[in-house]
Amino acid sequence: MHRHFDQDIEELKDLLLRMGAMVEDAISESIRALLERDTALAEEVIRNDDRIDQMELEIDRRTLELIAKMQPAAVDLRFVAAIMKITPELERIADLAQDVCERAIELNREPQLKAMIAIPRLAQDAQTMVRQALDAFVRGDGDLARQVIAMDDSIDQQTEQSFRELLTYMLEDPRNISRAIRLTFIGKYFERMADGATNVCEMVVYLVEGKMIKHVHAEANRSR
Amino acid sequence: MTTTIDMDLPTTAPAAAPPVVPDTKPPAQETPVKIHVRGFDFYYGTTKVLHGITLKIPERQVTALIGPSGCGKSTFIRSINRMNDIIPDAHGEGTVEIDGRDIYATGTDVVALRRRVGMVFQKSNPFPKSIYDNIAYGLRIGGMHNRRELDEVVEKSLVRAALWDEVKDRLHSSALALSGGQQQRVCIARALAVDPEILLMDEPASALDPIATTKIEELIWDLKVNYTIVIVTHNMQQAARVSDRTAFFMLGRLVEYSDTRTVFMNPREKMTEDYVTGRFG
Numbered sequence A: 001m002h003r004h005f006d007q008d009i010e011e012l013k014d015l016l017l018r019m020g021a022m023v024e025d026a027i028s029e030s031i032r033a034l035l036e037r038d039t040a041l042a043e044e045v046i047r048n049d050d051r052i053d054q055m056e057l058e059i060d061r062r063t064l065e066l067i068a069k070m071q072p073a074a075v076d077l078r079f080v081a082a083i084m085k086i087t088p089e090l091e092r093i094a095d096l097a098q099d100v101c102e103r104a105i106e107l108n109r110e111p112q113l114k115a116m117i118a119i120p121r122l123a124q125d126a127q128t129m130v131r132q133a134l135d136a137f138v139r140g141d142g143d144l145a146r147q148v149i150a151m152d153d154s155i156d157q158q159t160e161q162s163f164r165e166l167l168t169y170m171l172e173d174p175r176n177i178s179r180a181i182r183l184t185f186i187g188k189y190f191e192r193m194a195d196g197a198t199n200v201c202e203m204v205v206y207l208v209e210g211k212m213i214k215h216v217h218a219e220a221n222r223s224r
Numbered sequence B: 001m002t003t004t005i006d007m008d009l010p011t012t013a014p015a016a017a018p019p020v021v022p023d024t025k026p027p028a029q030e031t032p033v034k035i036h037v038r039g040f041d042f043y044y045g046t047t048k049v050l051h052g053i054t055l056k057i058p059e060r061q062v063t064a065l066i067g068p069s070g071c072g073k074s075t076f077i078r079s080i081n082r083m084n085d086i087i088p089d090a091h092g093e094g095t096v097e098i099d100g101r102d103i104y105a106t107g108t109d110v111v112a113l114r115r116r117v118g119m120v121f122q123k124s125n126p127f128p129k130s131i132y133d134n135i136a137y138g139l140r141i142g143g144m145h146n147r148r149e150l151d152e153v154v155e156k157s158l159v160r161a162a163l164w165d166e167v168k169d170r171l172h173s174s175a176l177a178l179s180g181g182q183q184q185r186v187c188i189a190r191a192l193a194v195d196p197e198i199l200l201m202d203e204p205a206s207a208l209d210p211i212a213t214t215k216i217e218e219l220i221w222d223l224k225v226n227y228t229i230v231i232v233t234h235n236m237q238q239a240a241r242v243s244d245r246t247a248f249f250m251l252g253r254l255v256e257y258s259d260t261r262t263v264f265m266n267p268r269e270k271m272t273e274d275y276v277t278g279r280f281g
Helices: A002-035 A039-070 A074-108 A118-139 A142-172 A174-209 A216-222 B073-079 B110-116 B131-141 B147-160 B180-193 B210-223 B236-242 B260-265 B270-276
Strands: B033-044 B047-058 B062-066 B090-098 B117-120 B198-202 B228-232 B245-250 B253-259
Touching: A002 A039, A002 A074, A002 A118, A039 A074, A074 A118, A074 A174, A074 B260, A074 B270, A118 A142, A118 A174, A142 A174, B033 B073, B033 B228, B047 B073, B047 B090, B047 B228, B047 B245, B047 B253, B062 B073, B062 B236, B073 B198, B073 B228, B073 B245, B110 B117, B117 B180, B131 B147, B131 B180, B147 B180, B180 B198, B180 B210, B210 B228, B210 B236, B236 B260, B245 B260, B245 B270, B253 B260, B253 B270, B260 B270
Parallel strands: B062 B228, B062 B245, B117 B198, B198 B228
Antiparallel strands: B033 B047, B033 B090, B245 B253
């Protein structure tokens, strides 16, 4: 029986990784579409999002089937729980890449506001976090997951810095406002992708160590 | 080698554990220990089948014993009411205390002990008598003959065993005419009639269909308000559903004893994990 179960688990893992690869592609292409002002590429990313959504539905279906048929326990149960939590995070990250592309298309209708400095770095870091979160999941590496979680603070700082910079453009000239706001949104989208990667990593720690580390600060404050 | 898993009650999370979601955290409360087993070995002839079992079973909770066939869990559960005494050449060493008194001490009244510690077996075994007489059997042996008193206890026991509504109109028909699930509940009612404190259940639902099994499981939930229950089961999901604490036995040793949530979600021992995930062997 367990051999069949292991096969189901492997297939699920494989599906999640394929979905992860598609999400990584969506992020990197959204960055390229933004930096190279490539509207056609942005439109392609938006079109491809349907495939990621389909993948999410397929993983959900298989996960529920596995629970119903196999009633997993211990590490298997944590694996299934992790898959169920990670899949929607990935889907949301892909949606954010789609949002980046939508704003990029809008920005491409106007001249470039400024040479982008903060946003590309932010985008690259967010992409790295998502990739490493998936690596941590594949390898069952709780330490890597914790390292990725630790990167989130830097992302938050970069988002704030990018916002401050864009604010100066808005103050300078009201005609900059619509583009600056769109760029602010884009910064926020990448920050949210990093948050998604953090959530994935929290589930990796749960999977590997059986410890739920999310909302630890909230809990500590509550019991104070 | 001696197995020394001696959990202090009440169960507390290990110091390194992170805070858990508030709603799922059981309130910290003192759970009195009903059964305290210390360094208990058991032998069939010269063959040692239990090795230094040490554990505390809390009062009015359900403790499940799980493990592969031949791991000693049935021998262990039968040691709690000295049911193994009837097996020739079998003997135990170490102590099994109920409410702080060693049941293997010289001078223990075994009949009185078994009245305090009722038992239900895998195969329902009602006597070939009426439902009423099955329940009243132990009471009559104990000297109760007053019809009104007997009626009262029979009804109360059948109500507690969640069988009263199904049999109240045919109390004097044969218990053997009932379905398997009903027969098992007659046996539970019979055990409850003598007002035990502890109920031992050795695979009580393994011969029953899913509906009858559900009824037994719901009954176990209801009964733990008044009784300390120890259940042996091969059905892992059943252990997960009905028990508060789970003990995993393997080759006559207690490998892990913890709250059921831990055993089924994040066991400490690799061997336990392999067993509950079906990767054993």
